[in-house]
Every structure is written in structure tokens, then in C-alpha cells.
Amino acid sequence: MPSPPTVATPAAGLHPDDIVEVAHRLISTHGLEWFSMRKLAAALDVNPMTVYLRFDSKDDLLDAVARRGLASVELPELTGATWDERALSLCVALRDHLLADRNLLALYATANRLSGAVLQAVEQGLRLVEEIGYRDDAAVLAFRSLFWHTVGFTLLHNSFESFPADQPGGIDDAVGGIDAETHPTFARHLPSFTAVDGDELFVHTTRLIVAGLAGNAPEPQEHR
Amino acid sequence: MPSPPTVATPAAGLHPDDIVEVAHRLISTHGLEWFSMRKLAAALDVNPMTVYLRFDSKDDLLDAVARRGLASVELPELTGATWDERALSLCVALRDHLLADRNLLALYATANRLSGAVLQAVEQGLRLVEEIGYRDDAAVLAFRSLFWHTVGFTLLHNSFESFPADQPGGIDDAVGGIDAETHPTFARHLPSFTAVDGDELFVHTTRLIVAGLAGNAPEPQEHR
DNA sequence: ACCTGAACACCGTTCAAGT
DNA sequence: ACCTGAACACCGTTCAAGT
Numbered sequence A, B: 001m002p003s004p005p006t007v008a009t010p011a012a013g014l015h016p017d018d019i020v021e022v023a024h025r026l027i028s029t030h031g032l033e034w035f036s037m038r039k040l041a042a043a044l045d046v047n048p049m050t051v052y053l054r055f056d057s058k059d060d061l062l063d064a065v066a067r068r069g070l071a072s073v074e075l076p077e078l079t080g081a082t083w084d085e086r087a088l089s090l091c092v093a094l095r096d097h098l099l100a101d102r103n104l105l106a107l108y109a110t111a112n113r114l115s116g117a118v119l120q121a122v123e124q125g126l127r128l129v130e131e132i133g134y135r136d137d138a139a140v141l142a143f144r145s146l147f148w149h150t151v152g153f154t155l156l157h158n159s160f161e162s163f164p165a166d167q168p169g170g171i172d173d174a175v176g177g178i179d180a181e182t183h184p185t186f187a188r189h190l191p192s193f194t195a196v197d198g199d200e201l202f203v204h205t206t207r208l209i210v211a212g213l214a215g216n217a218p219e220p221q222e223h224r
Numbered sequence C, D: 001a002c003c004t005g006a007a008c009a010c011c012g013t014t015c016a017a018g019t
Helices: A016-030 A037-044 A058-071 A083-100 A102-110 A119-131 A136-155 A157-161 A170-174 A184-192 A198-215 B016-030 B037-044 B058-071 B083-100 B102-110 B119-131 B136-155 B157-161 B170-174 B184-192 B198-215
Strands: none
Touching: A016 A037, A016 A058, A016 A102, A037 A058, A058 A102, A083 A102, A083 A119, A083 A136, A083 A198, A102 A136, A119 A136, A119 B184, A136 A157, A136 A198, A136 B136, A136 B184, A136 B198, A157 A198, A184 B119, A184 B136, A198 B136, A198 B198, B016 B037, B016 B058, B016 B102, B037 B058, B058 B102, B083 B102, B083 B119, B083 B136, B083 B198, B102 B136, B119 B136, B136 B157, B136 B198, B157 B198
């Protein structure tokens, strides 16, 4: 080996992975809004500018944090008597993982390169659609319907929680009073506009897509 | 007329609606990231603090801007030979409206009280599901599947555009090389992981949901 | 009563200067 | 070569002071 390390390891041995790990923990604990490059540096006990020697910008760093969180997805083996049930359970498991770290969710929403990073989900999703005969481009399209449906609904989760029906005044107040003349159907259904149950709506909609994929499949399974 | 305007009209007659309109225009033109309370005040030719006499905080103001943009949704009369086609065209029209003002999209993503503000879409959506027999809570659930599916996919639109397959290096590079041993199915399908066509994927998935809603309907229509 | 200027406590990022 | 301190150009928001 060459000369001994007379040179102090850069930034006290500050490895990019360590920065990403600490940033992940801070965001997970305090939220994305709280997080700043200066607070990260303080947590690392380092000059605020040192982080910029490893990452070009805050956006770059956040992208790395998001990819780290997504790559760590590990899904359970899929169980279920029917294909439909297994497909549903994959979507639910992926959603649960994304929701597990609620403060990271806002980050995933803006992360580039999202789907490729969720390796486990891609692998299992593709295997699933192959089971019922989807191949090549058709398999990827079928997988993508399920995958992006799940991601989209998951990102909406916070919107459901702040739904008008949950607020004082309810939905009628929120939209400034619904005019029964211009929107009669809406007005008639107002009593049914209770708070959205995000879990229920997700499962309901996922079942529709799953049934559609199974019904159109090249090799539909029996006992569905 | 009474005394001449010795008293300057408050903030030069600054009405909350005017503030919201100018904020909307600035965000639409320059983007949400560019926008700030100070720049808004400059555009209004007013002291930065004057806006705070009308809105408690930046978040409050942005919420008002988002609701203004959503309340203005006007959808075309639905045409189409079959129920499925009309349901699809409603979803596409809503998505087109949300995508029309791309810089506002980021705002909608965080807006509270989203669905109630899209009056036109709610009215037409409920009318549509009633056509095939959905009533009361079942009608609202069916509508919500369509509505939130559409909103979720629309919010994802920017993610599709930054998909790895579009980047130099492609998807394989983006996830650090896909291991054929641990993710064989993914590896085998890599050639099919081209850029996501957001429009195509949306229409494809919407058709699955629409068909599911029609198939499960209390009064399924003929000639579908 | 209504508005403003200055100030507070922050940001992300650049860059000349230190070791 | 590697790191840092000070500085730049901003933020959202508070509040005492003006008219």
C-alpha cells in the first residue's frame, strides 16, 4: 500500500452515504419542511458548505435520499387463493411501505426515476402479470397500470385527510355553498359526501383495475 | 359625491380577489418556486406586509389561489356512443384542465379541499354514475374512484416525464444496474421499459376502471 | 383604522481565504 | 487538496411606529 494517511480523511471521513443517511433520518423525524442544508450540517457537526463538496445542490441530495428510501422496499411473499387477491395484496403492500415513512412521501412525489428504484415491487409485479399470460410490452403496460395507480393514490393520501367533510363547516362550507340550481346532482348527494376513507377507496379502485387486467388477460385463470 | 379621496382607499383598493388573481398569474407565468410574498407585493405595487392584512399566511393565500383555479373548471358536454366512452371523456377532460396550467399542478397537489372545489366535474361525474343505477353512497364511491384516479394520475404526470428511460444512461443506469440474479423478471423485461407515455397509460388504466364500474353497475347498459 | 419600515430569524449557494 | 468563514441575495413573518 502507498503512503500512510497523513492527509486527514475528507471532512472527517464524511462519506456521501453517511450524509444521505443522516438527511433521511432528519426528514423522517422532523419533516421535509423543517429540513435544511444548514441543519443537516449541524447534525453532521460539519461546516454547512462541506455537504456541497459531495452534492451539487439540495435537490441533488434530496434525490439521493428518495432513491435510498425507495430501493429499501422489501415486500412480503404474496399469498392469496386467487390471482386477484395476490395482485391486490401486492398493491396494498407497496402502498403500506410508501406510507410507512409519511414525511418521505412528499419527497417521493417529486423524486425522479421513481419506478426503477422500487426494485422489489417491479420484480413481483412483472412476475404476477406474467402468470396470467402478459408478455413483453403488454406485461410492462399491465404492470405499470397497477404500479402507477398505487403510487398515485398513495400520494393523494394526505389530500384525503384534509377533506372538507373533516373540517368544521363540512364540504358545503368549503366550496362556498353549493348552488342547487347549477349543480343539482351534487347538491342532492351532499349527505353522502362524508370524509374519504383512503384505504377503502384505494382497495375498491384497485379491485376494479385488477379485475380488468385479469379479464383481459391472454391466459385468464380459473377459479377467480 | 362626498369628500374627495383624502383617505387613500385601503391599499389602493386592494381586494382579496385581486391579490389572488395576481398571485395566480404570477405562479402560472413563473412557477411556484419562483413565487414569493415579496414578489407578489412588488407586482401589486404595495408594501410586502399589506398582503398579510388580507391573508394570515402564504399557505392561506396559496390555498385560495388553488381553489380559484379549481372552481373555474368548465368541462365540455359529454359526447360518446356508449357509457364507457362518455365516462372516459369526462376523466380525460378533467385531466386536460388540470394539466392546462402546469405550474398550478404543484399547487393542487397540496391544496386542501380539492374535490369539492371542482364543481363541474363532481356534477357531471355523479350524473354519469347515476345513469347506470348507482345511488346515494354507492354513487359517491363510484364517482370518487373515477375522480381520484384521474387526479392521482394527473399529479404523476411530471414523474413520467423524468422517467429514467428518458435520461442518458437509461433505466439500467438509474437504478445502478439491475442484478439479473435477484431481479430476473425485471432484467428480462428491461427492453420494454421505454419512456412512459402518460396519456396512453392514463387512458388504458381509466378504461379498466370504467369497465369495472359499468360491469358492476345496478343497471348495466346495453350496447357497451 | 389602516398601512409601512425596519428588523428578526432564517434560507441556498458562491467564493476568496485559510491550512 | 481540502475545508471554512464571511458574504450575497434572498425568504416568511412580527411589530413598533407612522399617518
